[in-house]
């Protein structure tokens with residue numbers, strides 16, 4: 001298991017999203033510190049930053065590639081789209097349908 005990325009404290013949602021995206025690519029990841037501790041305020045912020053770990057070492061380079069591509073995209077510039085398979089509305093940052101997993105055309 002290798003650590004892929006440490007997200008900012010406020011990027012918790014993004015961390016979960018990337019985990020989902022990688023899972024769609026067949027890369028299993030684990031999030032650490034993804035729950036806000038009830039003790040928050042008593043421990044330093046750094047301790048509650050979400051960490052994304054790739055479970056399978058062999059998938060690590062691929063995961064890095066996806067993360068890099070994802071982070072380099074200006075997600076606010078991407079248009080929302082409608083899945084051609086299941087008709088679900090997907091936000092622009094998704095490269096695949098969140099519902100059925102079909103890749104964006």
Ligand SMILES: [Zn+2]
Pocket residue numbers: 083084085086087088097098099100101102
């Ligand atoms: Zn779909």
